[in-house]
Amino acid sequence: MDHGASRTSGTTAGTGGLATAPAGLRERKKERTREALIDAALELFWRKGYDATTIDEIVAAVDVSRRTFFRYFAGKEEVALARSNEVERSLVGALAERPSAEPPVVALRQATRAIMAALEGDPKRGSSEAYVRTRRLIEANPTLMAATLRHAMETERLMAAEIARRQGVDPHTDLRPALTVSCFNAVVRVAMDEWTERGAMHTSELAAAIDEAWRAMAGLIESGWLGSGWASDED
Structure with missing residues (x-):
């Protein structure tokens, strides 16, 4: 299987524009193999435990070789976190695509909504069951x-x-970008904890939980909970 895949690379003289079709097929096949490895690994991790699962068991479940596995992942840790890491990378990309006139927090919230909407339409990532199971797997394993x-x-x-x-500032000398992002992520983490505790729900309900957490944060600011104590003792 692996040797056949490696021989398909390259083009044949005289094929002209038809060479793009096999390339597209190869990319789709690679993506299917990668997704199958993630699915198999997560199912084994959930059923047997992360430490008790071997790479040999993962590749056997997909009927590929160890060499194929290592083409896609550096090891068990990477395959276990593949989907959650993809979501985080997507958030960074979605943030970069927001209109430049949006204030930082608005851009962060709108980028999150865009990712939530994309997840909702994805049968693998839009299901809260897989997310909750994976999150509990991570929390139970110090390495992960x-x-x-x-x-x-x-x-x-x-x-x-x-x-x-x-914002046109230097992140090495201006603390505001890092503080804004840390605050934003803290709100999201609180919402995700609450969402997880509620049990299996859809991604759209996670988006609603995040909005609820933002309303609570606004309430903290308006009520005065966060209105004092921020200055240093010397001030």
Whole structure:
């Protein structure tokens, strides 16, 4: 299977424009293989546990070789976090596409809504059941939790850099982009925790939970809970 796939690369003289069709088929086949590996890995992790699952079991479930697995993923950690990492990368991209006139928090909220809408139309990622099971898998495993936190920190840096670019400030000397993103992500994390605790719901309800958390944050600011104590003791 692997050897046959490797021989399909390249073009044949005289095929002209027809060479693009096999290339498109190859890309779709690669994407299907990647998705199948993620599905098989997650199912095994949920059923047997992350540590008890081997790469050999994952590739056997998809009927591919270990070499094929390592074409797509560096190891079990990467395949376990593949879908959650894809969502975070998509959020950074969605933020970059927001109109430049939008204030930072508006752009962040609208980018999140766009990602939620895209997930809602995706049968794999729009289902809360898979998300909740994966999140509990991560929380139960220190290795996956550490990797998730590392990736979240990198995503926050990218988001802060994008906010700084939009606002025309230097993220290395101006703390406002990083503080804005950290505050935004804290609200989203609280909403996701609440959503997870409620049980299996659809992605659209996660979007509603995020909006609810933002209303609560606005209430905190307006009520005065956050109105004092921010200045240093020296001030």
